[in-house]
Structure formats: C-alpha cells, structure tokens
Amino acid sequence: MTSWTLQEMPVPSSLDAPDAALLHGLVDAQNAVVRAEWGTDDFTTTARRSLSRLQHQEYQRRVRLLAVDPAADPADPASVLGFACLDLPQRDNTHTGWLEIGVREEHRGAGVGGALHEAALDVARAAGRTHLMAETDQAVEPAPGPSTLAAPTGEGRVAADAAGVRFALARGWRLEQVARHSRLTLPVDAAALEAHRVAAVAAAGPDYRAVTWEDATPDAWADAMAELRTRMSTDEPTGGLAVEEEHWDAARVRALDAEYAERDEHRLTTAVEHVPSGRLVAYSGFMMPPHTQDFVWQEDTLVLREHRGHRLGMLAKTVQLQALVARRPQVRRISTWNAEENRWMLAINVALGFRPAGGTGVWQLTL
Ligand SMILES: CC(C)(COP(=O)(O)OP(=O)(O)OC[C@H]1O[C@@H](n2cnc3c(N)ncnc32)[C@H](O)[C@@H]1OP(=O)(O)O)[C@@H](O)C(=O)NCCC(=O)NCCS
Structure with missing residues (x-):
C-alpha cells in the first residue's frame, strides 16, 4: 500500500548540498511522468534547470510540494512519489497561478494526486489567487466521438477517460483550450x-x-x-x-x-x-x-x-x-505547441513540414 507524507521542498544552495536530495527526487519523478506520457526523453528536464528556477523568484514565486515515502531512504530519488509545482506570478496576473501535478505511475490511484491537489489549492488561496491553470498531455489526439471532451473554442479534443482528464474534471476544473503539439523531423x-x-x-x-x-x-x-x-x-x-x-x-x-x-x-x-x-x-x-x-x-x-x-x-x-x-x-527534431484555433500559425507550421503529434489540454479552476 502506498503511504506518504507531504512536505514543501526546501531550496538547496547547490545541486550537491545535503538538502538537494529532494530536488533530485522531484526531477526524477517529473521525468518519469513526462516519459510515460510522451514516450520520449526530449521533454525531460534537469536538476540544474529546476534549481535555477527556484533561485530566481523575483517574477514568479515557485512552491514545490512533494509526496514522500516515509519508509524510503531520503537520498533515493524514488522516495519522491509525486509532486505539485505551483508557480505564482508576482508582477502581473497576481490573481492566477499555474499548477503542475504528477504522480509516478506505480503509485497512482491511491490518493497521492488528490492530497497534493488539496495542499496546492490551500497555498494558492492563501496567496490570494482566484484562478488556477493546469495542463494535461496526450501523445495522440483522440478522434471525435462520445469518449472525448471538446474544447469550448470549438477546436481540439482530449480523451475523457485519460487519468489527468478524469482527475481534473472530478475536481471542478474546466477545459478551456486544446493546444496541438507539432513535430518537425530534420x-x-x-x-x-x-x-x-x-x-x-x-x-x-x-x-x-x-x-x-x-x-x-x-x-x-x-x-x-x-x-x-x-x-x-x-x-x-x-x-x-x-x-x-x-x-x-x-x-x-x-x-x-x-x-x-x-x-x-x-x-x-x-x-x-x-x-x-x-x-x-x-x-x-x-x-x-x-x-x-x-x-x-x-x-x-x-x-x-x-x-x-x-x-x-x-x-x-x-x-x-x-x-x-x-x-x-x-x-533532428523540433517540437512546438500552438492553440488548435490558431489556424494561421498552424498553417505556417504545416507548410514547413511540422506534423501533428498529440497535444495538451489547458484547464482552469476558479477558486
Ligand atoms: C492525474 C494524476 C496526478 C492523479 O494522481 P493519483 O495519485 O492517481 O491521484 P488520486 O489517487 O488522488 O486520484 C486518482 C483516482 O484514484 C482514485 N482514488 C483516490 N484515492 C484512492 C484510494 N485510496 N484508493 C483507490 N483509488 C483512489 C480517485 O478517486 C481517482 O479516481 P478517478 O480517476 O476515477 O477520478 C496522475 O494520474 C498523473 O500524474 N497523471 C499524469 C500527469 C497529469 O495529467 N497531471 C495533470 C493533472 S491536472
């Protein structure tokens, strides 16, 4: 049975500081989720990027909440089971926040995601935010049909039974837009x-x-x-x-x-x-x-x-x-994301040889 404790990740002074173990665990968990979703290493991140973003918070406050296995060796990156990354703009859009939640596949369906979601919403409310945005990824856009959810823009769909889509819908989020992922092969x-x-x-x-x-x-x-x-x-x-x-x-x-x-x-x-x-x-x-x-x-x-x-x-x-x-x-490969309703941009990309390769649902929650 999966058990976990929630904690806010400290900002380590360097990548090899003793308290950097959780940051390595966060990045390992993020990359596991990204690989599972897209089947490629292209979109993975690095500990260096993650630390750098945490060291520069003048334009965005960045809160990282982790679900950690209390029985695991804290130095083992696998001890981080899931994460909620909340970015809170500081200079403009101070009513909003961007939330990214992910749970390692082997620990899903046990309430980890739900617990992280609740904790992240508490932080957002305390920071005075009224609108949160989040994304769900899909390696293939589903064909139109009853098991899909269409964006209110009229363009683009997500699969209604995908884990992230069900998770978002069950928690009051609304699908606002679908972005197409386009890939160019060189x-x-x-x-x-x-x-x-x-x-x-x-x-x-x-x-x-x-x-x-x-x-x-x-x-x-x-x-x-x-x-x-x-x-x-x-x-x-x-x-x-x-x-x-x-x-x-x-x-x-x-x-x-x-x-x-x-x-x-x-x-x-x-x-x-x-x-x-x-x-x-x-x-x-x-x-x-x-x-x-x-x-x-x-x-x-x-x-x-x-x-x-x-x-x-x-x-x-x-x-x-x-x-x-x-x-x-x-x-050899270039990837780009564009709103499905942005037909002018998409037409340029298609003319240049970019091909559709799934995409991203963009969601909003009103607090
Ligand atoms: C979406 C995601 C974060 C959910 O994580 P999770 O840990 O599985 O979330 P939970 O366990 O809290 O909830 C997921 C499901 O398990 C169910 N569940 C919750 N507690 C449970 C328990 N104790 N036992 C069994 N099932 C449980 C929930 O009811 C929910 O069911 P549903 O899918 O039918 O709505 C995870 O699937 C993921 O990482 N997906 C890829 C990233 C992504 O899409 N993130 C964006 C989310 S907006």
Missing part, C-alpha cells in the same frame, strides 16, 4: 525551405527585414523584445483563460537571458524589424536544451496584430530554421 528539404523564404520576403516587401542572434538579446533590441514579450502574452489566442497582459521591460528581458545562460540553455532568435519605424514587430525563438544535441524547442512566435498579413510569420520562421540548420546541423 533534415528538411533545403530547396523547399528557401522557396518559402523567398516568397515571404517578396510578400513582406522592403519595409521588413529579418535579424537573427544567438543567446542574449543585443542591447539595441532589449526594449523592443520587452514590447514583443508583453504583447505575446495576450496576442496569441488564450481561449477562456483569465490571463492579463504580462509586464515586460528591458530588465526582465535581461533577467531571463541571464537565467538561460546560467542553465546552459542556448537560444536562437529571429526578429523582424519594421525598417521605417525601427521597431521589432515579429519574432520566433528556438531553445536548445543542454541534455540533448538533437532536439530543439520552438518557443514563442509572434507577429504584432497591426503587422499581420505580410507573411512575417513565415519570414521569421524560415530565416530561423535556416539559421538553425547552419549552426546546429545535428538537430
């Missing part, structure tokens, strides 16, 4: 990619120019990137989620750059400058995680509303992909 057809880029350059015309950089944001673009990130938080479709615009300034852009550097996570960014105004009006970013040489995350892609319709999304993404192929020829 190498890509270089001629077809170049043809897409040339067509996008022609459609965009001389007023727009792509710029690419690796890692930290160049000084000249720090304010412009802050503006783009602010707009990213609400310009992409957010379904019925109670999210407000995030507040970004150059200092926050710099802080994020420093965190990526500390974690040895490399980024490739392509932005589009509107030449007459000198503003950045679009961007697309890759993140190259340190735990693998052949997988890359496609992070944000945004074209400001007032500059849409000029093929700037295709321009940024083709320039970005060509830069990746030139700088990291060993990459």
